[in-house]
Amino acid sequence: MCDILVLAFRTDTTRVCTLKLNNDHSSLRFPNLISDRGPTQGIDYMIHHLLSHSNNGDWLKVNRFITEQLAYIAGELDRIQEGERTLLDNSMILFMSSMMTSNHNNDQLPVVMLGSGGQIKTGRVLDYLGKPNRKMCSLYLSLMDKAGVRLESFGDSSERLAEI
Numbered sequence: 001m002c003d004i005l006v007l008a009f010r011t012d013t014t015r016v017c018t019l020k021l022n023n024d025h026s027s028l029r030f031p032n033l034i035s036d037r038g039p040t041q042g043i044d045y046m047i048h049h050l051l052s053h054s055n056n057g058d059w060l061k062v063n064r065f066i067t068e069q070l071a072y073i074a075g076e077l078d079r080i081q082e083g084e085r086t087l088l089d090n091s092m093i094l095f096m097s098s099m100m101t102s103n104h105n106n107d108q109l110p111v112v113m114l115g116s117g118g119q120i121k122t123g124r125v126l127d128y129l130g131k132p133n134r135k136m137c138s139l140y141l142s143l144m145d146k147a148g149v150r151l152e153s154f155g156d157s158s159e160r161l162a163e164i
Helices: 002-010 047-053 055-076 135-146
Strands: 030-034 093-096 111-114
Touching: 030 055, 047 055, 055 093, 055 111
Parallel strands: none
Antiparallel strands: 093 111
């Protein structure tokens, strides 16, 4: 799926894509990843329980694997020249999870942006903890503006994130 996403962008078949690497309530298993339970066992048990109820080595391995898929996509996009920039430079990739850690912790969601869409300043960490406009929909509005889609509001927000 990662290669298909890169190919679709490379051939300009689409400029919008969603790649869901895990469904929070799925029974997805990772038998290819070696479990902390033993060298002959893969992480071959229900992923929902692993990701939402433990912070063990298996949790870290699955999250590392998913993050490596993002790195692979970014690396492939960065190898493709598109004018004076790379395809990664011309893209806006939003990578996030519905939990920061296990135990259903969703009061701080991890969000990573890759690429600049040719307009976003990169190489920064923006912390919205404790700020009044701490809404994902504000981020979405800001990104849609950068993509040329202007909406007055989206979801529960009508305010953009100025830093984006």
